[in-house]
Amino acid sequence: MADGTRWLTPEELGAWRSLLDATQLLLDRLGDDLEADAGLSHADYEVFVRLSDAEGHRMRMSELSDRTSFSRSRLSHAVRRLEARGFVSREPCPGDRRGTVARLTDAGYAQLVAAAPGHVASVRRYVFDALDQGDVADLQRIASAILDAIAAADDA
Amino acid sequence: MADGTRWLTPEELGAWRSLLDATQLLLDRLGDDLEADAGLSHADYEVFVRLSDAEGHRMRMSELSDRTSFSRSRLSHAVRRLEARGFVSREPCPGDRRGTVARLTDAGYAQLVAAAPGHVASVRRYVFDALDQGDVADLQRIASAILDAIAAADDA
DNA sequence: ACGGAACAGTTGAACAGTCAACCAACGGGA
DNA sequence: TCCCGTTGGTTGACTGTTCAACTGTTCCGT
Numbered sequence: 001m002a003d004g005t006r007w008l009t010p011e012e013l014g015a016w017r018s019l020l021d022a023t024q025l026l027l028d029r030l031g032d033d034l035e036a037d038a039g040l041s042h043a044d045y046e047v048f049v050r051l052s053d054a055e056g057h058r059m060r061m062s063e064l065s066d067r068t069s070f071s072r073s074r075l076s077h078a079v080r081r082l083e084a085r086g087f088v089s090r091e092p093c094p095g096d097r098r099g100t101v102a103r104l105t106d107a108g109y110a111q112l113v114a115a116a117p118g119h120v121a122s123v124r125r126y127v128f129d130a131l132d133q134g135d136v137a138d139l140q141r142i143a144s145a146i147l148d149a150i151a152a153a154d155d156a
Numbered sequence: 157m158a159d160g161t162r163w164l165t166p167e168e169l170g171a172w173r174s175l176l177d178a179t180q181l182l183l184d185r186l187g188d189d190l191e192a193d194a195g196l197s198h199a200d201y202e203v204f205v206r207l208s209d210a211e212g213h214r215m216r217m218s219e220l221s222d223r224t225s226f227s228r229s230r231l232s233h234a235v236r237r238l239e240a241r242g243f244v245s246r247e248p249c250p251g252d253r254r255g256t257v258a259r260l261t262d263a264g265y266a267q268l269v270a271a272a273p274g275h276v277a278s279v280r281r282y283v284f285d286a287l288d289q290g291d292v293a294d295l296q297r298i299a300s301a302i303l304d305a306i307a308a309a310d311d312a
Numbered sequence: 313a314c315g316g317a318a319c320a321g322t323t324g325a326a327c328a329g330t331c332a333a334c335c336a337a338c339g340g341g342a
Numbered sequence: 343t344c345c346c347g348t349t350g351g352t353t354g355a356c357t358g359t360t361c362a363a364c365t366g367t368t369c370c371g372t
Binding site: 011069124125126128140143147 | 159161162163164167168170171172174175177178179180181182183185225272273276277279280281282283284285286287289291292293294295296297298299300301302303304305306309
């Protein structure tokens with residue numbers, strides 16, 4: 001491989017592997033915990049949180065899709081499943097007959113209220129209990145830098 | 157929600173959302189790039205890298221499963237698909253008739269050699285070009301802290 | 313007012329990953 | 343030696359995501 005590629009330095013490679021391992025393991029763990037003590041997938045939880053933040057616990061599918069960064073199709077399937085479980089309902093969108101709004105039902109909201117403390121505890125246990133204030137600032141800075149770099153690549 | 161849960165501080169919540177967004181977007185992007193210019197999924201690539209590191213470009217399924225942290229089942233399916241594409245072959249394991257060793261074929265190795273520079277360029281573009289040396293050290297420290305925290309939770 | 317492009321959302325097929333059941337082979341006691 | 347628990351690996355059914363095709367609606371230029 002005697003080409004012009006700038007390979008990663010040992011420090012970069014180590015950090016990179018650690019990041020991959022940590023995020024993968026972390027998301028697995030959070031998903032397992034959520035599943036075990038609330039019967040929700042991480043994706044379900046994301047939908048619940050976004051809906052619960054919204055006025056009247058309801059939001060248009062397209063906006064929900066943007067906020068969760070789920071594809072339209074993925075969201076449509078996900079909401080259909082949640083509706084079948086009684087956690088979400090669909091309503092026509094006033095003022096735009098193409099639209100659908102998803103609403104978190106009372107049962108859905110109750111499910112979120114039951115799930116949230118455990119989930120936050122998991123996030124604390126695996127992440128923030130292991131970090132001090134400076135680490136949190138570093139994490140924020142690094143994550144933002146990556147997001148910016150990806151956004152910059154999109155523009156180009 | 158007037159309970160005893162220690163919710164996340166605004167700083168923690170911000171860092172947490174940024175981490176989730178960044179990792180998700182990053183992995184999506186790397187996967188897309190890899191798919192576009194080498195026809196490989198991120199999972200395929202992981203298998204290729206581990207095999208190429210091994211003596212004779214071959215490794216036992218169980219060891220490969222540990223190193224990639226794929227489940228046995230997932231690996232078995234993945235290797236079957238790669239074998240069908242001619243990138244990997246399966247051989248009986250000498251000395252243990254239960255075993256199978258997976259070998260990266262020449263075509264598989266060539267595929268990896270073709271894919272690697274582009275993949276490393278993506279990792280640079282989205283991650284390390286946006287970080288200085290100090291950031292890399294911070295990233296390493298934070299990722300390791302999370303890994304340790306999860307390992308500690310496993311022991312408990 | 314009309315016609316086409318863009319938008320909102322759903323659907324079904326294909327695909328990857330998980331889960332549980334399974335078979336074959338190893339290995340350490342009794 | 344013979345069992346029996348453990349390990350290595352595969353398989354098939356099921357779940358969730360993606361992809362492409364499709365319906366119905368709105369928006370815009372003419």
